């Protein structure tokens with residue numbers, strides 16, 4: 064990568080506070096001289112028949128073309144006849160792994176000070192199959208689907224990630240003592256991949272026990288890989304350990320090297336709006352850092368990440384959700400000053 | 403209830419440390435003059451064809467007859483052709499609700515000091531249906547079954563419990579944004595029951611968000627009711643908040659007023675054995691207190707519970723898992739002295 068060639072990336076500012084925090088990313092990228100050109104796409108106001116959702120076909124094409132993007136919060140409009148925006152993105156772009164690093168932020172005190180782990184969630188199947196039906200009146204069933212292909216794919220990614228990031232251990236999270244066939248297949252795939260990475264310690268932890276260990280001593284964990292629903296649950300639990308979704312980034316990895324970094328918090332419609340300017344852009348900023356790392360723009364990623372962490376650690380400029388009184392703009396300016 | 407009529411209760415000491423901690427319960431009950439006569443049953447050494455498990459038919463008959471019992475940890479023997487002991491008990495005795503109070507113990511420091519909640523878990527269906535199959539090579543599915551009957555039954559129990567125990571709020575935990583039909587039916591049943599309890603606040607919380615809130619501020623919760631797998635996960639998470647499964651009791655409620663109180667921790671084969679005498683009997687003791695409350699032997703329940711809590715709070719006699727050096731016997735003697 065040469066710093067003179069700009070890279071085009073798709074930007075979904077999203078709804079609610081999305082545009083405000085996306086503005087913050089743009090400002091920091093400019094201040095850090097990051098060679099990214101944004102192609103902005105907004106959620107549509109009516110259903111696009113080609114996507115069956117409020118996401119436009121053009122916006123999906125943009126990610127497919129650029130292979131890299133950043134996404135703010137999207138509130139799925141209420142009503143029938145269309146799909147959840149987040150699920151549509153995952154499905155259409157085949158975003159098979161959701162990666163969420165989760166670490167204690169120096170200076171921002173929670174009950175835990177030793178968290179440094181990464182959850183890697185299978186993002187396409189499991190309980191999210193959408194296959195449900197009523198068997199007879201009063202009896203309904205949902206299908207949890209686990210495939211060898213998707214399990215191998217996310218396991219490969221987890222071990223690859225662990226190795227590339229100097230991590231030492233991968234824990235596969237499961238409930239195979241109850242779901243012997245589905246979670247059993249998931250574990251079998253993890254074991255197969257683990258054999259190819261003798262330098263990485265591999266272990267299997269039952270999900271209930273995992274959650275208990277996480278709240279007692281999260282330092283026991285390094286990289287966690289798991290089926291979709293467990294990933295949904297555990298990644299939020301882990302975010303809670305270090306302060307919540309406002310502080311934790313994520314990145315979705317798709318087939319063919321697509322990466323869509325994403326702030327997974329909500330759109331906070333209650334505090335959205337220019338006049339308000341209260342939103343905390345940290346999760347989206349740290350997600351943009353994950354995007355840069357994916358693009359191997361490591362120096363800028365490092366610089367921006369340090370500026371964010373230092374600004375929070377100094378504590379002079381913090382947004383209201385972190386107990387401060389700074390506006391989004393003041394916090395962003397402080398980060399730029401710290402670059 | 404008159405204190406002169408002894409009640410017969412089934413006791414499953416269980417495996418590993420089970421017999422040692424059951425001994426502790428017997429000693430405390432004797433010291434507190436509790437009018438219980440134990441009918442002891444052990445896990446068999448071969449499969450009983452009538453139960454398809456190592457549990458004997460006689461032991462199940464004993465619980466059915468006495469309608470009340472106490473159970474230590476049971477390690478399901480490895481091998482095929484039989485069912486998990488815990489699952490067999492739940493199924494055969496129709497133990498439809500698993501109740502786990504979870505509160506911070508004064509004097510035993512964890513990261514949390516304000517936990518006081520109760521998880522009520524549907525215990526018979528959901529992801530525990532046992533229905534799984536391979537669709538084609540490399541594609542397996544598990545069925546999650548939710549029925550109106552079981553959902554109403556556990557919701558009824560949760561609201562009844564809340565009211566009877568002076569609790570103010572019931573939170574139904576779900577993922578109905580994804581599993582609209584199964585978790586949707588569960589919620590619908592909870593809403594129906596909630597209408598009959600206008601004095602209890604009712605709310606619905608998505609499981610991922612629930613786990614985040616639990617680790618950030620568990621004081622937000624009071625009574626939680628949920629489908630089987632979520633209950634499995636969240637009850638262990640909550641136990642972790644206050645110190646782990648060694649300290650938290652549980653009681654299974656069955657049709658027709660059966661109650662089987664149970665220590666849900668493992669059998670700790672590593673520290674089991676008379677010579678060792680290291681096991682912490684707290685979870686089984688507090689479970690026996692739940693059994694007494696179920697029998698309306700409230701004065702004794704209160705007295706024993708206070709003696710346990712005070713012994714731990716004083717801190718002079720604690721077992722090794724709590725950082726002390728007392729034997730099971732010394733800890734039990736201290737509780738008896740505190741009665």
Ligand SMILES: CC(C)[C@H](C(=O)O)[C@@H](O)C(=O)O
Pocket residue numbers: 147149150295327579580610
């Ligand atoms: C919004 C919801 C559909 C989504 C999920 O369940 O995956 C969210 O919780 C997440 O983790 O991204």
Ligand SMILES: CC(C)[C@H](C(=O)O)[C@@H](O)C(=O)O
Pocket residue numbers: 240241271486488489634666
């Ligand atoms: C041992 C296992 C089958 C059981 C369960 O999953 O229900 C345990 O975790 C529990 O919570 O009682």
